[in-house]
Amino acid sequence: MAGYARTALLLAALTALFMGAGFLLGGQGGMLIALLFAVGANAFAYWNSDKMVLGMYGARQVDRASHPEFYDLVTTLAAQAGLPMPKVYVIDEDQPNAFATGRNPEHAAVAATTGLLRLLDTGEVAGVMAHELAHVKNHDTLIMTITATLAGALSMLANFALFFGNNRNNPLGIVGTILVMILAPLAAMVVQMAISRSREYEADRIGASICGQPLWLASALGKLEQGAKTIDNTKAEANPATAHMFIVNPLHVKSMDSLFSTHPNMQNRIARLTALAGDMAGEMAAAPIRTSSVPHTRGNKRGPWE
Numbered sequence: 001m002a003g004y005a006r007t008a009l010l011l012a013a014l015t016a017l018f019m020g021a022g023f024l025l026g027g028q029g030g031m032l033i034a035l036l037f038a039v040g041a042n043a044f045a046y047w048n049s050d051k052m053v054l055g056m057y058g059a060r061q062v063d064r065a066s067h068p069e070f071y072d073l074v075t076t077l078a079a080q081a082g083l084p085m086p087k088v089y090v091i092d093e094d095q096p097n098a099f100a101t102g103r104n105p106e107h108a109a110v111a112a113t114t115g116l117l118r119l120l121d122t123g124e125v126a127g128v129m130a131h132e133l134a135h136v137k138n139h140d141t142l143i144m145t146i147t148a149t150l151a152g153a154l155s156m157l158a159n160f161a162l163f164f165g166n167n168r169n170n171p172l173g174i175v176g177t178i179l180v181m182i183l184a185p186l187a188a189m190v191v192q193m194a195i196s197r198s199r200e201y202e203a204d205r206i207g208a209s210i211c212g213q214p215l216w217l218a219s220a221l222g223k224l225e226q227g228a229k230t231i232d233n234t235k236a237e238a239n240p241a242t243a244h245m246f247i248v249n250p251l252h253v254k255s256m257d258s259l260f261s262t263h264p265n266m267q268n269r270i271a272r273l274t275a276l277a278g279d280m281a282g283e284m285a286a287a288p289i290r291t292s293s294v295p296h297t298r299g300n301k302r303g304p305w306e
Contacts, residue, residue, distance in 0.1 A: 017187050050101040050109060053242060057235055059089035059111045070117065074110060074129055081133045081210045086110050093235070096120070096227040099245040100132035100141050108136040119227060120220055127217030131207035131247055138206065140199045144245045200264050201272065208276055218273035224248045225266045
């Protein structure tokens with residue numbers, strides 16, 4: 001229920017942003033149009049935002065026949081988390097990264113890039129996918145996918161502000177237009193940052209519990225951060241409103257990317273996981289997942305994950 005409450009608050013905040021932008025561009029009539037658009041966008045995002053995000057990144061669904069090791073690993077982790085089996089996707093992208101999406105655990109999907117599958121070993125991949133399943137378990141995926149869709153739409157409205165801002169009903173004239181152009185995308189980013197950081201810490205904690213080894217995820221996060229800093233993700237750079245969905249920030253090329261820092265400090269995340277590993281030592285009620293039957297892949301060598 002907490003996940004649904006957060007979603008309701010998020011929808012209310014973004015709806016208010018739409019209405020405010022509509023008012024600045026077209027007065028009361030513009031506010032009404034923006035309200036109707038926001039209601040429609042909210043409904044569309046609830047049912048379709050996951051498909052849009054997966055399509056945006058060219059994700060392809062895989063199964064046991066095409067990616068047996070990766071698929072079986074997700075199957076094991078989902079069972080340990082007490083979740084329905086999500087759809088599993090692979091993204092042909094050199095930057096190592098991953099995300100989860102879907103409106104609820106029964107309609108969830110997890111995705112990893114080929115760069116991640118090449119870079120990480122079995123335990124590290126398990127840690128990452130456990131983190132993504134934690135987002136599913138917490139219903140964070142609904143919040144993240146709707147945020148990505150509506151923040152992108154709000155930014156699009158800002159891009160078109162000059163075109164629509166000449167409406168004679170605009171109460172502030174060109175000043176209102178400029179305010180929408182500047183403040184609308186910034187407000188969308190504030191909403192994203194407000195919901196993302198605490199959810200990442202919680203997903204780290206629960207993900208570590210799911211896989212049973214916090215240090216697997218800690219090790220993976222260090223590698224992923226370095227990879228994300230050195231390898232461009234052009235699709236993420238073109239769609240920065242989706243950055244908060246990834247396990248590590250995929251943005252680094254544009255000068256404005258620092259404004260989209262929706263992720264907690266990586267050193268803090270790793271330190272928390274290391275401390276959690278110490279707390280869990282000798283206290284694990286359940287054994288960690290078995291990965292001895294799954295071949296490891298290290299470095300840049302193409303391996304059986306792909």
